Amino acid sequence: MTLHSNVSPIRQAISLSSDSDLVIETHGLSKHFGQRKAVDALTIRVPRGSITGFIGPNGAGKTTTIRMLLGLLRPTSGSATILGKEISHLRAYLPRVGALIESPAFYPGLSGRKNLEVITRLGGYPGSRIDQVLEIVGLDRRAKDPVRKYSLGMKQRLGLAMVLLPEPEFLILDEPTNGLDPFGIIEMRDLLRGMRDQGKTILVSSHLLGELEQVCDWLVILHEGKTLFNGSANALVERRSELVVEAADAAQRDLVVGIARAAGYRVQLLNGSLRIACPADWASELKLRAQDAGATDITISRREASLEESFLAMLKGEH
Amino acid sequence: MLRAFRSELPKFSRWMVLAGIPVMVAVTIGLPYFALSRALTSTDTPIKNLPQILPTTQGLITLLSFAQKFTVAVAVTMVAANLAAEWSQGTLRNLLVREPGRLRWLWGKMLALLLFVILSTTLAIFISTGVILLLAGSYGISTAPWLTLEGVGIFFLYLGNELLGLVGISLLGMFIAVLTRSIGIAVGISVAYVLIAEDLAQAVWKDGATWLPVHLFDYLWGTESHFSMGVPPMGYGADLIVALLWMVGFVLVSAIAFRRMDINA
Numbered sequence: 001m002t003l004h005s006n007v008s009p010i011r012q013a014i015s016l017s018s019d020s021d022l023v024i025e026t027h028g029l030s031k032h033f034g035q036r037k038a039v040d041a042l043t044i045r046v047p048r049g050s051i052t053g054f055i056g057p058n059g060a061g062k063t064t065t066i067r068m069l070l071g072l073l074r075p076t077s078g079s080a081t082i083l084g085k086e087i088s089h090l091r092a093y094l095p096r097v098g099a100l101i102e103s104p105a106f107y108p109g110l111s112g113r114k115n116l117e118v119i120t121r122l123g124g125y126p127g128s129r130i131d132q133v134l135e136i137v138g139l140d141r142r143a144k145d146p147v148r149k150y151s152l153g154m155k156q157r158l159g160l161a162m163v164l165l166p167e168p169e170f171l172i173l174d175e176p177t178n179g180l181d182p183f184g185i186i187e188m189r190d191l192l193r194g195m196r197d198q199g200k201t202i203l204v205s206s207h208l209l210g211e212l213e214q215v216c217d218w219l220v221i222l223h224e225g226k227t228l229f230n231g232s233a234n235a236l237v238e239r240r241s242e243l244v245v246e247a248a249d250a251a252q253r254d255l256v257v258g259i260a261r262a263a264g265y266r267v268q269l270l271n272g273s274l275r276i277a278c279p280a281d282w283a284s285e286l287k288l289r290a291q292d293a294g295a296t297d298i299t300i301s302r303r304e305a306s307l308e309e310s311f312l313a314m315l316k317g318e319h
Numbered sequence: 320m321l322r323a324f325r326s327e328l329p330k331f332s333r334w335m336v337l338a339g340i341p342v343m344v345a346v347t348i349g350l351p352y353f354a355l356s357r358a359l360t361s362t363d364t365p366i367k368n369l370p371q372i373l374p375t376t377q378g379l380i381t382l383l384s385f386a387q388k389f390t391v392a393v394a395v396t397m398v399a400a401n402l403a404a405e406w407s408q409g410t411l412r413n414l415l416v417r418e419p420g421r422l423r424w425l426w427g428k429m430l431a432l433l434l435f436v437i438l439s440t441t442l443a444i445f446i447s448t449g450v451i452l453l454l455a456g457s458y459g460i461s462t463a464p465w466l467t468l469e470g471v472g473i474f475f476l477y478l479g480n481e482l483l484g485l486v487g488i489s490l491l492g493m494f495i496a497v498l499t500r501s502i503g504i505a506v507g508i509s510v511a512y513v514l515i516a517e518d519l520a521q522a523v524w525k526d527g528a529t530w531l532p533v534h535l536f537d538y539l540w541g542t543e544s545h546f547s548m549g550v551p552p553m554g555y556g557a558d559l560i561v562a563l564l565w566m567v568g569f570v571l572v573s574a575i576a577f578r579r580m581d582i583n584a
Contacts, residue, residue: 067581067582067583070412071415072583073583090419091419094417094419099416102409104413105408105409108408109333109334109335110329114329114332117329119326119413119414119417122325122326122417122418124322166417
């Protein structure tokens, strides 16, 4: 009998040891548009130094939440702090935040450089930052072209350049890989990891769960304006992991099925192997019970659920 | 506010904005020239007694006033379109996360827009004045009264009042843009209001309409042509005071609305 662990993507071990480790903290944050509750008593915590995935189906309240955090929408009720400052004190934290909200918006008749110049003058940033950020996002050679001639991917890069202008501690990126080609997506992923390694905190809202899975170490999952999950990516994956049992024959397989069901776990037969939805550490217990029952020729391995599987299971109410 | 003002300056380098200046110059020359040539070649002049007015100290400003309505339409369109575009293009959210003091941003932007309107109008009027002086001489009209101390004083008073009226019109454009938040709607409403709505109001409510903003701003110029309202019936002082009250009203309502509104753009 053997035990295997199938652990995927590289994630930082993130934990919350104190409130000062938090970049975002909300308490009962709500936004109602008439009778519709776009965000409903949202309470979330995002730790410093993480790449946090902000996930939810369309209309879940992600963009509304981001807009409230940036002072563009007025919350109906509740409170929130960003970098330790109340969101009512925008001047105390916005200069330390870089934000890209929804699809990036520009003045199409102005060049990429002029668009950055508008933001640089408004934010009071040094003009030398323009060349630096253009180089970071790889737009230095097209900087003089009018933005209306840019591809969607180039606009996305220019949006990111805009976010980086103030050298922010905290970045909020809404669909940053939208319109990027596969190479652009890989570059963006590396860029995000690089910024995290420099100590920056990044909140990424995206529908590309596969992408988020590769970079995020913290997750906030929303559905219909409420929080479904707020915690480390590892915690979610462990919560949704399952044991895969290969048995030498049908008799031994039936014994394992009986043991798992008796313990209250859901069992599925898939391509000849058993999938048991249970905590990963139950593997050793299963192994002992199977041996006692006479199922000695089985292989148990652990399989992590993908973020997509976990997300869909949560939406269906399978916790 | 100064940073917001400075951040607006690169936006004026767009060709669509810059193209407005030669168009304005061309029209401020073209319409007075049309009036001048009609006054001398036809009995059906734009103003009944224009040939008699031309060789007086009022001659120059009477000709210049033929371009007034156009200048007003350009100013209100420029301000309403430029401001509403920040919502329509979605650029407003980029700006307000850098300058969360919404009123500072709005005043900075309006200062830049007003400066643009004032400078481009002044430039257009001076070029137009030069051309009219040359043309009038060639048509044999005596321009000597225009160049007397009194004539020059009247010209500068007219220029000051025109610029003041354009500030009022621009604030009306701001007011409409802040409330409508859409380029198409803001420009449509602004132009329709300035060119049509108050004239219609005057047709059904003659006395009341004289106190409406476009009438009052126009009266400030105090000149008479097919394209202007003429001398203020309530007197210049009352006109000026109520016009200023309208401007303050536009500023206050815009400020309250903009400060409180959600930015969904």
